Amino acid sequence: MHPWVGLSDEVRLGLLTEWITPELVDEVLATCGRQDANPRPLSRRFMVYFVLALALFQQDSYDDVAENLVGALGEMDQSIPNKSSFTRARQQLGAAPLEAVFRRVAGAIAPPTLEAAFWRGMRVAAVDGFVLDVPENDVTRAAFGGRADSAGQPVGFPQARVVTLTETGTHATIDARIGTFKGGGGEPALATEMADSAAGMMVIMDRGFPSVALWKAYTQAGAHLLIRARTFIAAKPMEILPDGTYLTRMNLAGQRRSHPGGVTVRVIDYQVDGGETIRLLTDLLEPEAGPAAELAALYHERWEVESAYRQLKTFQRGKAEVLRSASPELIRQEIWAHLALHHCLNRIIMRLADGDGLDPDRISFVKILKHTRRSVVLQAGRSTRRLRQFTKQMTTKVARKLDNGLRRLRAADRYTRRPISQYVARRKDQVRHATRRVSAKMITLAPPILQ
Structure with a gap:
C-alpha cells in the first residue's frame, strides 16, 4: 500500500483553508459526483488542494508543489508520486470541482x-x-x-x-x-x-x-x-x-x-x-x-x-507565463483554480485592511501572496497552532510592512507590450515615457451635438 493512502486527506492549503475548508471540498466533490470510491494515494480532496497549489506556486514543478503541500507531514515527502500520476489524477478530477469551489467562495x-x-x-x-x-x-x-x-x-x-x-x-x-x-x-x-x-x-x-x-x-x-x-x-x-x-x-x-x-x-x-x-x-x-x-x-x-487583472496575470501567474496544462479540460481546471485563489487572496487583504482601518488598495498583494505561500510550507499537519501563530504575525505586520501607503496619482502611456508582430509595437512618432506622477484630472461635461 502506498504511504500516502489515508494521509493525503490531511493536507491543507495554509491560510486559504479558512475559506476552502475540507468540508467545502467534500461537498463540492459530492455535488460533482467525484467522490473517491476506494482509498487512494492521490485522493480527490487532495487533488483539489493540489490544483489550487499549482496556481499558488505557478513557477514550480509538480513534485516541488507536492513537497510544499506535504513537507510538514513527515514521511509523505519521501514518497512523492511521479508527474504522470498527478496528471492522471487531474484528468479524473476534471474542471467542474474547481469551478464549483470558485463559485462557493x-x-x-x-x-x-x-x-x-x-x-x-x-x-x-x-x-x-x-x-x-x-x-x-x-x-x-x-x-x-x-x-x-x-x-x-x-x-x-x-x-x-x-x-x-x-x-x-x-x-x-x-x-x-x-x-x-x-x-x-x-x-x-x-x-x-x-x-x-x-x-x-x-x-x-x-x-x-x-x-x-x-x-x-x-x-x-x-x-x-x-x-x-x-x-x-x-x-x-x-x-x-x-x-x-x-x-x-x-x-x-x-x-x-x-x-x-x-x-x-x-x-x-x-x-x-x-x-x-x-x-x-x-x-x-x-x-x-x-x-x-x-x-x-x-x-x-x-x-x-x-489592477485586479495585473494581480492575477503578472504577480500570481507570473509575467508572460504560459499555463502549464496541455488539454482544454485541464486548462479550464487551472484557470478556475487561479480565479479561486485570487479571490481568496483579496479576502485576506480585505480582512487585514478592515482590521487596521485601511483602504485595501494600500495592502501589498505581492507580499500577501508571498505570506500565503509561506503559510502552506509552514502548515503543521493536523495541528493548527503554528498556522494561528503565523496568521497573528501577519496581522501585527500590516501597518509596518504590508502597507504600501496612499496611492499616488500616476500616468503611463498605452502601447502594445506583447505585439503579434515586431512591426506594430509602436508608431514611428510615438515616444515612450516612463510612469510619472500627475496632478488630478479636470473633468468637463460636453454639450450634445445636434444632428
Missing part, C-alpha cells in the same frame, strides 16, 4: 463601511476580460483559437478568454466565465451570462460591451449600467435634459430608432483635461438619480479591474 466582500466600494448606496462593480496564453498543440489551438496574421496563419500561443464581474473597491471576483479567443459572441456574450450576479449593483463597462441584449439582461436583473461607447453610438438626441445630457434609443444594427426592440439610454459626453470626448451610456435617465459629473468621475473606477 466568490462574491462581493466589501463591508458597508468601505465607502470607496459604493456609490449612492449601490455596490460598484466592473465587467471586463483578459486572455491567458495556453500551450501550443493541435487540440488547444482547435479548442481556444488565437491570434492570426493577415494570411490567416497562427501567431503566438492559443489563448483562453476570461471575463469577470469584479468589485472595484476590493478587486474581489463576484462572477466569471471562461471562453475561447474567438467565437461564441466574445466578451459581450460572456458578460451577458453574468447579469444575474450583478443585481442591485452599479456596473461599469468599457466601450467593447454596448449591446441591446446585454443592456436588457443587466437592467432586467436589477443592475444599473454605466458603459463607455464610441461616439457614433447613440449619437442622435431625442430629448435634451436640463443638465446637458440627452436621451436617445440604442437599437440593433439596421433598426430604426422607433423599433420596439431597442432600449432608451441617457448619454453623457465629457472631456478629461480638454482631451478627446468620452461618451457614457447609463440607464439612470433622471439627472437627479445620476448627476452627470458624478457618473463621469465614477467611470474611472473601471480601471480598478485592470
